[in-house]
Ligand SMILES: Nc1ncnc2c1ncn2[C@@H]1O[C@H](COP(=O)(O)OP(=O)(O)OP(=O)(O)O)[C@@H](O)[C@H]1O
């Protein structure tokens with residue numbers, strides 16, 4: 001929210017005389033005064049400047065009424081103050097305009113002295129609101145991000161990026177393995193933005209068949225297809241003034257990718273079976289757990305769509321690459337689930353914690369969360385011991401205390417485990433072990449010393 005910008009006014013009227021009269025009469029009230037003769041021109045100028053105050057005639061000689069234009073502008077920028085001009089006889093229109101969010105109205109014939117007073121009042125009102133919006137952002141800047149646990153440097157860096165881009169309307173794409181907390185990050189981006197009082201609409205594009213996706217995203221009119229018994233707004237419409245979270249965005253069909261790209265490019269859409277063009281002002285955040293690089297190379301994901309979405313990429317690292325977060329997460333989930341399931345607060349034995357901090361966590365934080373919940377529910381005492389951990393966790397972490405970051409490392413780990421198991425099975429008899437493994441004794445010796453097996 002930039003309030004350092006000068007107070008600016010946009011005057012919208014189809015009569016040139018009124019436009020120039022206002023522009024002259026208000027010259028002392030603002031250093032920036034733009035004018036527009038119709039709604040399209042007004043929208044164009046508004047998109048560029050985002051004026052602080054718009055003065056608009058209710059009756060415009062174009063496709064839109066002044067009130068419709070006002071609603072559109074307020075959707076684009078709720079902070080803007082709007083004053084409508086209306087003819088004497090139509091005070092009901094003025095009341096209606098106020099109901100739809102106008103700050104004030106001007107009755108014709110216009111009295112410039114009165115208008116100047118109204119403009120000053122609107123300015124004061126605008127500046128207080130803009131200041132509040134800014135303060136809210138500063139507050140958000142200094143605090144923790146609610147309910148996301150992050151102790152280590154890796155997540156702190158993610159937080160830094162989240163704070164940095166939340167305040168802008170920039171399109172963000174969140175990358176990360178399944179269960180790393182991408183949706184949580186998306187919500188944080190919304191909560192810290194100036195859209196936080198607007199809706200956060202999440203849609204999982206991977207879960208929807210192509211035939212349903214269009215109507216889900218853009219809505220449909222009554223009777224658009226069999227089963228469309230009433231008009232239904234889509235996600236883009238529901239996310240007005242808010243944030244639209246496109247989850248698993250890389251799972252869309254080729255056709256749906258084209259549809260989405262077009263809407264993102266022109267910022268307009270129509271409901272299925274409808275004709276009215278609707279403007280989308282939703283902030284777009286998307287997420288994927290796939291490698292976009294590979295998908296683009298394979299031709300499974302459009303590169304142009306990718307560039308539209310990936311304006312600001314945020315990478316959420318897998319849990320195994322930020323093990324320093326694990327103790328905090330465990331503590332957080334224990335508290336959460338002990339409260340939820342009305343259990344007295346439990347603790348983990350040091351051995352159990354050791355296993356949790358060294359497990360590979362292929363399902364990331366979601367898996368950890370589930371494990372902790374299960375332990376809280378099933379654990380008998382107030383300390384959770386090693387033997388109460390799920391079997392698969394104990395096995396895996398015994399085999400490999402750390403998880404490899406590359407294939408070579410993984411194969412190495414596997415080789416070491418296999419040799420160790422064979423040695424054990426052959427009672428440490430080296431010749432038999434070598435035979436069982438189909439390698440020479442020399443190779444076995446070499447590999448044993450390389451892996452530190454004795
Ligand atoms: N840093 C964190 N602090 C607290 N809870 C977390 C954190 N990260 C993830 N979680 C929790 O883990 C679960 C999974 O997170 P989320 O749904 O955001 O993952 P995701 O990356 O969207 O996964 P997927 O790709 O499978 O959709 C949620 O219950 C979430 O609340």
Ligand SMILES: [Mg+2]
Nearest residue numbers: 182183247287
């Ligand atoms: Mg998700």
